[in-house]
Amino acid sequence: MSAHLRRLAALLAVLVALPVLPAHAATPSLPDRIAAGWQTDRVFVDPRLTVPLSEVARIRAEAAKSSFAVYVALVPRTPYLRESLFDLPTLLQARTGQPGLYIVRVVTDEYWSGVEELYRPGGLKGRDLNSVKGDDKQRLDIVDNRPAPQIVRIIQQAQTAYDGRALPAASTTDLEPPRPPRRPSSTAKEDKGAFIGLGVGGLLGFALTLTLVLRRRRPGSGSKAVESGAVQPSGYQIEIRRQADQAITRAGQSIRKLEKRSELTVALLDRRDDANRRLDAARTLRADQPDDLLAVTGALVLARQARQAADGSAVRPPCFFDPTHRAGTAHVPWGDAVEVPACRPCAERLGKGKTPHGLRVSRSVGLLGRSHETVPYWTLDPKDNPMVATGFGALTDDLAERVSGRLDDVR
Template sequence: MRVERALAVLSMVVLLSGAPVAAAADVDEAERIARGLVENGPVHIDPAYADDVSGRTIQEIERLILESGLPIRVLAIPLGVEGEEYWQGDAERLVADVHGLIGDDGHYLFLEKNRSVGIDYVGELREPFGHAYYAVRMAEEGFYTSLSLDDRLWEMVDYAVHSDPEELYEKTRLHEQEAASPLEPSPPEPPAPVDDTSTMPRGPWIGVGAGVVGASLLAGGLLYRSRRRTLVPPSRASFDNAAHTRHEVLAERAERELAEMGERIARARARGEVGLTFLERALERRGAARTILEGAGTEPAIEDLVGVLVLLDMAEDALARARGVRPPDALAPRHCYADPLHGTDTVETDWRGLGGNETLRVPLCPSCVESVRERRRPDSLHVEHEGGRVPYHEVPAERSLWSATGYGALADDLVERIRRGEHRTRR
């Protein structure tokens, strides 16, 4: 039996390498889990979760998996039990050991009460985007509202067995974000000495999974909306720490999503000539994002990281149109002019800066629209400039491509400007 042969090899590795006893315990546990999945069914629920998952749920999700014909395997296991951590708390190591014993293809949904991991294998090789990956991605992006382990199992398996989880993910995300956009303008505010605002909302930014054109391409993702919160003014040290952490998070996200976008474009299937045109645009926008990130050096400025994410969002939009998920003639989503990290749930708004005479008509998120109506400064993206921190749009346009274009809110030729090298000359 493959499980027994693989177990013998794995045990020998442990013995010859002088691995600690904990590793041997991992081997024993991996054998027990793998044997159960092969002999008893595709769902393994650790006894510690016996009260969290009903027998009926186990039966139903096993039925869903078997009817799908897909090699989906569910592992609900707390990795820390009575002070002893199996696999040093690493779910990916657990899955790798179990899959090594079973072999063949496998889509693994690993769950604990506070996290989920989706791992896909084709034979012995990891598959970056598979059924388990998209099931967990849905959970991470908040499409699943249930918090109980029982309900999470239901929802994730129901999604994982779908014949095309990538397409379902794209359509679900599009639906969720369109539902979040205002269908009608909110009631007008009481008269006040403020600028008029438009009530023509733009559609939300869609996120799309897909793939494309060359093995050397890297991959991309989406820019998530952040909600403003009213906070007690922090100390300068707290502000610096928060800014540093935010910068690190954005840098990691930009690199990860750039790589992911390359993978998606490489795997994309365009629909007709129009689809091919949009696929080329997705590639160009992803290329512009790569140009910005690579040209920013080892410590890119926060405005450049935001630019990378905006360009990847633009690539997402083109990719959705290429695959037919979004109509080719739909209005292009536009990021909040004050801070593109606020997302693309925006309304065209007349904005006149405090004390200024010039009025700009720009897309703003609901929170920034409210600030403009109340004659408060919107929560803008701040950048370093001449020894201080200022809203990025207050940097002279001749010194900043992002200020000159509003990250695409003021001009439609952002990608073309980057290709001409304006991101290097405007500094």
């Protein structure tokens, strides 16, 4: 074999030994692409979107006024986001490693929605962002056909949560136009008058009949009316009571363990006080309303949070739909442009277009209130109960204060 042939054979052997290279590099994941874009511009706009420059400029201007870093991502809805949207702020913050406000807004047709999280520097405390959003009465009126109005309002809410700055009024151009009141027609007025007359007459007749029946009844001949809250507890209610009592015991143990430390710093004293505040409210609910499902569930939530505070872990909001579930780790849209924390199973069910079963309670129905029906707790009047008003602390983190300071409002 000639020297030329030997060189050719060696070259072929080297080529055979080389690994087969892919035809093209793998496309970076969405979090990687957003994080890479943020290295040059903290307002990332997916190239597949056409967002007016005026919208982007307004977002940048509002972000520049904040006292913390603001990271914004505007992306179209994709199958990936249907599963991972609520985890995206955490994934993005892990890639940047920086504190600040992380906002992800997704567009479907002309409707903008999304998630946001405020990450403070280590050791810095402040009001919860969801609490500020829950108290913002104008949040429901912000338009959702443009990204800037929602994002500007979120930055303002985060500023209030960050340093207690007063929340400004929303710009009138960012609010839905007021709906003109509908004036009833003359025919409708006549029909209304007729129905009122029939109703009054029927009510008087019913009252007269009821009076005659009650007069004819002999004392003690009938069964007593079922009082509110006197329904025999179910196995589910008994289990919630057991969990609440167990959580209260464990929270007390964690607080005592914290108090036994040789040196209690200011931060540890704050944790102890926060844990005691929540535990005292939990004990109050169990003592004052031992048979009420709402009160028992509220005691369970507060006791869990008291233990978290004493152990030094983050105090997490409960699942809005069922506070007996795991903590609300995802924020899901609910109602008119409102987002609530939810556990993963409830978030997944809502993502499929189904309403979570939720915590169901019994309420009296009928003219005499003798019948009962089971309904989701959030359908009750929030004015009647602090657990309903706060979503058991999922909407505003002041359930302990409401229980301790407004016992008359607790049913």
